[in-house]
Amino acid sequence: MQGTTGTPPQHTDTYPPTDRTVPTRSPDRAAYDKELVHSILDEGYVCHLGFVRDGAPVVLPTLYGRVGERLYVHGSTGSRPLRMTGAADPGLPVCLTVTHVDALVLARSAFHHSINYRSVVVHGTAYEVTDPEERRTALDALVDHVVPGRSRDSRPADKKELAATAVIRLDLDEVSAKLRTGGVSDEPEDLGLPHWAGLVPLRKGYEAPVADPALTPGIALPDYLSAG
């Protein structure tokens, strides 16, 4: 793999670190465990997809789905990033990042203010998916990523919808997670300062679902939404 460092072969449950997945700062916060990476990816709704256009960076939020070691992103066949990944192209270099903010960390010193977070950064090349079966699998994964189990409880895309939808694939090869967990890290000499310090956990999950006003009477809230 391009950029692989001189580390010994990794256990298959981890992604091999590379020059660009080993941070220059706080390397102790970096992790390569596949299960951890998958859990962070599966919990997110939106990724931030970065690519280069006319030499400048572009970062767009977009839905995504995961099937094993592959991520899928979709969009209109007319959208700019997806047009750049056509089968005739050599693929599009991308960086796909997913971040969860878990808590605000309020220290006594301004300097040690932080957040507890979990993020995954994926470097690689995105390719357009043209195989009809893989496209179906990817589109189901995109719907199930929003709510697990949902793809079986909705009308699948028809021919016209499929023709309007581009699907791109990014393999999970060059991947790292980065996390901050735990409490406040103040300097020992600051502990007596008269400032409140602690964690402020952010709320997670969702509120009560709101049915479409046009919903056919008698359709109950599905089980996959009642867990909250």
Place this chain on the structure above:
Amino acid sequence: MQGTTGTPPQHTDTYPPTDRTVPTRSPDRAAYDKELVHSILDEGYVCHLGFVRDGAPVVLPTLYGRVGERLYVHGSTGSRPLRMTGAADPGLPVCLTVTHVDALVLARSAFHHSINYRSVVVHGTAYEVTDPEERRTALDALVDHVVPGRSRDSRPADKKELAATAVIRLDLDEVSAKLRTGGVSDEPEDLGLPHWAGLVPLRKGYEAPVADPALTPGIALPDYLSAG
């Protein structure tokens, strides 16, 4: 401004659209209103900062703050993106994106599944801030961005901490918001399908703050945290 389209002069309460801030798809979802852009930026905790390294895109989550029409990002003076913006440099082309996911949109058709979201994308060049007063202002803004009012209730950075902190600035010149709001948009012929449809609003705000175990007894939870 580079890339400005042939639109007439804009009201000063909006950002002038440019080639790269007018989306090719769903242009009706794009907005340039400064007040709206500010409100989306001020509600976020983390931005996704994109830049180009060795020709490839990199997208990293990071804290940010806003002072009027300027955004500030900080980091260790040893971190890679910040090293690339030194005073000797011509600045670093970046794309800074902030996204809020407000609700899951479950349609009867897989194709019309979506999310309600609000995002801001800022294109521009980031410069290192060297003026001591602007650095102070920026660092206060970064702390106050996490919790408004917090910078006045914490120990300011000392000389050593200031020396270890790089601050970069990105002006709000080439900016757009993009939003999806409202309900489910199914095809008329799908309305009778036996699938639940509606919105699933995501939870916002934070849980009860958790005091640092080493907190000096008698320090009460500050007012700026009791609003939740």
